[in-house]
Amino acid sequence: MNSELKRMIDEASRVVVFTGAGISTESGIPDFRSPGGLWTKMAPIDFNDFLRSAALRREAWRRKFEIDKTVQQADPNKGHMAIAKLVDMGIVAHVITQNIDNLHQNSGVPPEKIIELHGNGTYARCLDCGERYELEEVRAIFDETGECPECRACGGFIKSATVSFGQAMPEREMRRAEEATLACDLFVAIGSSLQVFPAAGFPIIAKRNGARLVILNREPTDLDSIADLVIHDEIGPTLAPIAMLN
Structure with missing residues (x-):
């Protein structure tokens, strides 16, 4: 002691x-910022890039679900x-x-x-109205369609409820x-x-x-x-x- x-x-x-x-x-759970960590091999997706590009939104969710294979076991x-x-x-x-x-x-x-x-990576929110979404629902739509679901309440972008680079x-x-x-x-x-x-x-x-x-x-x-x-x-x-x- x-x-x-x-x-x-x-x-x-x-x-x-x-x-x-x-x-x-x-x-x-790996420390993404440390030498040899994930972010030294794969640059994080900036928040503004997430907003402007459907392809990068898909890539953000692909990475999220891949990382969760480790995080959810912890x-x-x-x-x-x-x-x-x-x-x-x-x-x-x-x-x-x-x-x-x-x-x-x-x-x-x-x-x-x-x-x-x-923030918290165990659920998602709409960036416009704040509606909460469980990851299982987002994952099901992503796996079926290959696309990121839009908010059923307002049509806004759904994102993991974490603070990304470039996000306030x-x-x-x-x-x-x-x-x-x-x-x-x-x-x-x-x-x-x-x-x-x-x-x-x-x-x-x-x-x-x-x-x-x-x-x-x-x-x-x-x-x-x-x-x-x-x-x-x-x-x-x-x-x-x-x-x-x-």
Whole structure:
């Protein structure tokens, strides 16, 4: 157990956890941004290109369904479960996440405690009216016709409910994340390279507002120098004893 991290959590009155891809790699989900990851082999489709090109919309959905073969097999790991227990104990107030895999929800964290900065890849929405669509329905139409379905309510484009490159960040979630960050006295960044802005700005905001900052990541980050505690180690084995998981 990392005794210093446990002491800081015990001393805090309001903890916010911030998670990135590193926590989900321990569940077998690849980190697309890392060297050798999917995005180094296949450039992401920009949001504006998705809007302008039917061919690129088809390609986006083809890639989505291919990636889901891996993502949908993943289960929450000890890191997710430890965070869920700390939320249940009233120690962690909110979980701000860059991840789109729904593993925090699957681990038992109440949806209202989770702030998804980059959306959620387990369902889709119409870009115009916001109607929700389950992936199974979209997949059935795509497999049968080879085309991307249009919204039955308004005829708009249906897209995975994630934030693509070139797409605006969700205003409500960004506002919630800022409010949670400013209200905490301990901010724990877990499994994030802290290079993707504006999401990576929240640890800086917390630190400038007087909160203590902990960074738990296997590799060094650009913000290590401002953190009160830096742990370069595996996430699940580090957090599980602190949450007293068996």
